[in-house]
Amino acid sequence: TTDNQNTQVTDGFHLVIDALKANDLDTIFGLVGIPITDLCRLAQAEGLRFIGFRHEQHAGNAAAIAGYMTQKPGICMTVSAPGFLNGLTALANATVNCFPMILISGSSEREIVDLQQGDYEEMDQLNAAKPYCKAAYRINHIEDIGIGFARAIRAAVSGRPGGVYLDLPAQLLAQTMPVEEAKKSIFKVIDPVPRQIPAPDAVERALNVLKGAKRPLILLGKGAAYAQADADIRALIEKSGIPYLPMSMAKGLLPDNHPQSASAARSFVLAEADAVLLVGARLNWLLAHGKGKTWGKDPKKFIQIDIQANEVDSNVQIDAPLIGDIGSCVGELLKGIAAVPKPADEWISAINEKKDKNMAKMAETLAKEASPMNFHGALRAIRDVIKQNPDVNLVNEGANTLDYCRAIVDMYKPRKRFDSGTWGIMGIGMGYAIGAAVTSGLPTVAVEGDSAFGFSGMELETICRYNLPITTVVFNNNGVYRGTDVNPTGGADVAPTVFVKNARYDKMIEAFGGVGYYVTTPAELEAALIKAIAEGKPALINAVIDETAGTESGRLTNLNPSTAAGKK
Ligand SMILES: Cc1ncc(Cn2c(C)c(CCOP(=O)(O)OP(=O)(O)O)sc2=O)c(N)n1
Numbered sequence: 070t071t072d073n074q075n076t077q078v079t080d081g082f083h084l085v086i087d088a089l090k091a092n093d094l095d096t097i098f099g100l101v102g103i104p105i106t107d108l109c110r111l112a113q114a115e116g117l118r119f120i121g122f123r124h125e126q127h128a129g130n131a132a133a134i135a136g137y138m139t140q141k142p143g144i145c146m147t148v149s150a151p152g153f154l155n156g157l158t159a160l161a162n163a164t165v166n167c168f169p170m171i172l173i174s175g176s177s178e179r180e181i182v183d184l185q186q187g188d189y190e191e192m193d194q195l196n197a198a199k200p201y202c203k204a205a206y207r208i209n210h211i212e213d214i215g216i217g218f219a220r221a222i223r224a225a226v227s228g229r230p231g232g233v234y235l236d237l238p239a240q241l242l243a244q245t246m247p248v249e250e251a252k253k254s255i256f257k258v259i260d261p262v263p264r265q266i267p268a269p270d271a272v273e274r275a276l277n278v279l280k281g282a283k284r285p286l287i288l289l290g291k292g293a294a295y296a297q298a299d300a301d302i303r304a305l306i307e308k309s310g311i312p313y314l315p316m317s318m319a320k321g322l323l324p325d326n327h328p329q330s331a332s333a334a335r336s337f338v339l340a341e342a343d344a345v346l347l348v349g350a351r352l353n354w355l356l357a358h359g360k361g362k363t364w365g366k367d368p369k370k371f372i373q374i375d376i377q378a379n380e381v382d383s384n385v386q387i388d389a390p391l392i393g394d395i396g397s398c399v400g401e402l403l404k405g406i407a408a409v410p411k412p413a414d415e416w417i418s419a420i421n422e423k424k425d426k427n428m429a430k431m432a433e434t435l436a437k438e439a440s441p442m443n444f445h446g447a448l449r450a451i452r453d454v455i456k457q458n459p460d461v462n463l464v465n466e467g468a469n470t471l472d473y474c475r476a477i478v479d480m481y482k483p484r485k486r487f488d489s490g491t492w493g494i495m496g497i498g499m500g501y502a503i504g505a506a507v508t509s510g511l512p513t514v515a516v517e518g519d520s521a522f523g524f525s526g527m528e529l530e531t532i533c534r535y536n537l538p539i540t541t542v543v544f545n546n547n548g549v550y551r552g553t554d555v556n557p558t559g560g561a562d563v564a565p566t567v568f569v570k571n572a573r574y575d576k577m578i579e580a581f582g583g584v585g586y587y588v589t590t591p592a593e594l595e596a597a598l599i600k601a602i603a604e605g606k607p608a609l610i611n612a613v614i615d616e617t618a619g620t621e622s623g624r625l626t627n628l629n630p631s632t633a634a635g636k637k
Contacts (some may be wrong), residue, residue, distance in 0.1 A: 073247065075428060079251045081211045081242040081614075082108050085173075086115050087145065087255045089273065094134065096120065098128040099146030103189070104239035109146065112162070120507060120535060123527045125152050129159020129172060130500025132524075133232070134487055136169035137295055137509045140262065142225035142233065143504065145168040149177060149239075150190035159440070159500070161201035161231035166259070166490045167292060169230035171221050172198070179209070194238045203231030203334045211244035214256040223261045226467060229377045267393035272401045275346070275372045275389040279409045282344030284416045285311045286331065288356075289473030291318035291490070292349020292375075295394035299483050302348065305403050310411040312420055316350055317488050321480030324592060332429070334423035340365030342421070347373045349395050352384040353491065359385040374398040395610035435477070439630040441615040442590055444469050447544060448477040450595040451516060455479070458512070458602055463506040466498050467518020468623035470544045474516050493625070496524030502539045503531060510540040512602045519568060520549040526577065529609065533581035538605040540598060543574045544614045547592075550623070575611035585609035 072078045089095075096118040101109050113119045122128035125147045132143030142514060143163075146154045153174035162173045175195055181188040198205045204224035208217035217235065225233045237246075246254075273579045279285055287309075293302055303323055306313050312331040315322060322332065331338040339356075340363065352359035352371075359371065372389040373381055381390040391398045435449040451474070455461060458482035465474045465488040480486050498515050506513040522543045532539050546552050547570050554564030575585030584606055586597035594612050601608035622627055 070245075072247075075246040078245040079248050080245045081214065082111050082157040082257065083236075084211060084214040084251055085218075085237070086117065086124055088116065088214055088253075090115070091215075091217065091255050092222055093257075094141060094144055094222075097144045097146050098122065098131040098504065098507075099133070100125050100128055100148070100152060102148035102152060104242060108242060110436045115387070118507070120503065121533070122503075122531050124525070126158050126496065127154045127500035127503070127525045127528050127531075127573070130162070130497050130506030131507065132170040133159055133163035133166070133168040133174075134504030135490070136163070136164075136230065136388050137291075138226070138484055138485075138505065140226060140230075140295070140297065141169070142222055143168070145170060145172045147172065147174045148190070149175045149194065150192040150503055151415055153192065157198060157201055159253070160198065160234060161233040162490075162492055162494050162497070164202050165492050167230045167295070168232070169225040171225055171233045171235055172202070173235045173237060174236050174619075175242075176207070178238050178240055179506055185372055189617075192441045195234070196238075198234035201232075202234050203229075205234040206299065207236035207238070208241055209237070209238060211241060212250070212254055212260045212357065214241075215256055219256065219258045222258050223415060226261050229380075243605060247606070248485050262394070262398050265393040266397045267391050267401055269401075270575045271389070271391050272398075275391050275402060276409060278344050278370045278372050278389045279309070279311075279346065279406075280497045280588070283413050284343045285309075285346070285412055286338050286342035287311050287313040287318040287346045287348060287454070288350045289315045289322055289348050289611045290536075291314055291316060292343035293395055294319045294322050294349070294484050296349060298396035298399055299404055301396065301399045305406060308403065309406050311326070311418075312338060312412070312417070313347070315589045316355065317475045318486055318490060319349070319484050320475070322483045324481045325479035326481075331420050333427045337423040338362070338420060339363055342369060343367065344370045344372070347375075348399065349370060349374065349381060351375075353492075355491065373422070393508075402412055406428070408571050427609075430475070437593075438550025439615065440590070441613060442594070443615045443618040444544065446591040446592055447542075447612050447614060448473050448516075451542065451598065452593040454595055454598045454602070455483070457599075461485070461513055461602060462500045462509060462511055462513040464488070464498055464500070464505065464513065464515040465517075466495055466521040467516075467544060468550050468621075470516060470518035470521065472623040475521075478516070495521045498522055499525035499528035499532065499541070502541070503528065504538060505534070506539050508535040512605055514598070514602065515539065515541045517543050518542050519572070520548070522574065526574070529578045529583065529607070530581045531580065532607045533583045537607060538602075540601040540608045540610065541578070542594070542598065542610045545572060545574060546614040546619055547571065547616040550621045551619035562605045571613070573611060575609050578607060578609040581607075583609060586610040587613075589613045
């Protein structure tokens with residue numbers, strides 16, 4: 070359009086879209102409303118994909134997984150205040166998990182917020198976001214849109230990736246500026262993820278720790294999967310002959326049936342290893358903070374590859390910090406690995422003995438037919454289908470459903486398993502599934518506890534609306550963890566952990582045009598899953614699971630505090 074001097078002008082709406090396009094960011098996951106509805110319409114009109122959700126948390130989770138899969142920040146767009154707050158949970162979760170995403174929310178004008186004059190959806194969103202994300206910026210002037218997006222993109226993907234909040238006051242979108250001037254303000258960020266090469270002496274120190282080890286172990290975290298240094302990571306493991314342990318989202322970096330995988334002997338190798346190389350894995354609660362009985366009685370030497378120097382010594386002393394990006398660090402170790410002697414035969418044979426014993430025990434459990442179907446029978450069926458479909462994305466959450474699926478369902482390719490991650494958060498299911506399916510275009514299977522599914526179940530309508538190839542498998546055991554608790558008072562209210570008995574989640578998806586399956590045996594589950602994946606349409610399989618089969622909080626039972634007071 071032209072201004073009163075007859076000069077061609079553009080506006081904030083268009084410059085936001087131009088900034089995204091200039092940086093190859095082509096998909097927005099969001100939920101419309103004041104003041105972003107027209108921005109979302111314009112995004113679609115200008116060729117970006119806009120995926121509209123039913124709750125902003127799930128849009129944010131989709132953006133986070135898109136970031137994890139592509140190494141470019143996933144984009145989530147919400148309205149102000151309550152919409153922003155709903156997205157904030159996903160932004161915090163992305164930051165904790167080191168997934169790059171940008172939450173863009175419309176906001177109120179500063180002059181009204183700062184005088185607390187009670188604006189529509191008034192909130193100091195920028196300051197509300199800061200404690201829960203990696204960086205937060207507000208853009209007040211149209212001429213700053215290019216630099217503001219550059220800052221947000223670089224903050225999301227450089228160093229340790231994470232969530233960034235970008236605050237756009239409503240008036241910014243309507244501001245105008247001459248087109249020629251505007252074009253100069255938009256640019257593509259140059260080298261947003263600069264390689265960070267480790268110092269030669271640090272590489273030497275790390276190799277020396279490996280040379281002195283009798284029982285070395287390599288631990289792969291989801292950071293190793295995110296790095297997309299797959300060939301070099303595989304070469305480091307295979308050339309060194311060192312056994313490795315993948316954390317849940319690193320499964321598939323090497324096929325889970327790889328001879329050097331120590332997953333089936335996890336407790337043994339964590340306790341017995343005398344040197345541990347951490348690749349994109351933090352010694353946090355998931356690894357018992359690197360100390361205590363999990364790690365055995367003898368002291369261990371730790372080598373830690375990390376892009377953030379102050380993560381080192383977070384829990385235990387690190388003998389060889391290797392600071393840099395994972396690709397560069399692994400590449401440097403590879404150059405010197407030939408000089409590292411292969412692990413002692415007795416270490417490898419001790420691990421294989423443990424693996425064979427534990428795998429035989431698991432095979433025995435999986436072979437048992439149980440009626441009603443239990444977690445193991447259901448997951449054996451899913452394991453067999455995934456083995457035939459290694460390209461399928463697998464999303465997983467729940468308690469028993471999460472713990473058993475991680476152990477039983479092998480993954481064969483990198484960045485195919487997306488789960489509750491560092492926070493153990495429930496509710497990631499449908500958002501992660503949509504993010505993975507939209508980003509990859511590949512069939513996606515979400516293996517969900519029935520409680521976990523409930524957090525994002527309304528997004529089944531979103532899945533059907535975009536006709537996404539997502540099959541949701543609900544492990545229905547009538548409650549949180551299990552379905553058997555009773556109200557001790559005998560009152561009308563059911564126990565806190567119990568749901569509607571024999572709920573038919575398969576009927577839910579039929580309401581939106583999807584295909585529902587109701588299965589009660591592993592054979593029925595296997596057949597339904599094969600069919601649903603092949604059809605590539607939105608589907609939900611309601612898998613009836615024995616309501617007595619679960620344990621409270623799965624493997625985290627011990628984290629529950631218990632009352633010492635007992636009954637009054
Ligand atoms: C956001 C959120 N709310 C609540 C929890 C607590 N929680 C909850 C509610 C779980 C659900 C377990 O029930 P389920 O039906 O999903 O799984 P299983 O039947 O497989 O045990 S697992 C768990 O840690 C959580 N982790 N995250």
